[in-house]
Amino acid sequence: MGINECKLIKTKENEKNTSIIGNGALTSFAFLAEKNAEIIIQDAKGVIGDDNIISVTVPFGTAVTSLVASFETKESGTAVKIVDVAQESGVTVNDFTNPVTYSLSIGEVKKDYTVTV
Secondary structure, eight states, rough: OOOOOOOOOOHHHHHHHHHHHHHHHHEEEEEEESTTTTTOOOOOEEOOOOSEEEEOOOOOTTTTEEEEOEESSSSSOOOETTEEEEOOOOOOOOOOOSSEEEEEEETEEEEEEEEEE
């Protein structure tokens, strides 16, 4: 019986994608008043932790069931999804009653961020 050999071929594209996803792929996250006019009156900026948890503080009593998040990614072309639903910064409405996980991917490389409000 022979030995099977498996080699990982490292390409420049894979190396680039791993670096982008591994190094702060999400660069900013906020609930902007202009995108959430009926809900908040001033911007609520998120703090992105080293553990990939994004904390956002909104005033007590804010309805968090239909907020629009505005975010930026390090690299254009990064796919941003919640479960299997594509997210568009400043457009997509989500319920933040419970923590929400944003999945970012470039090619085969993926990184998750969990947002708590």
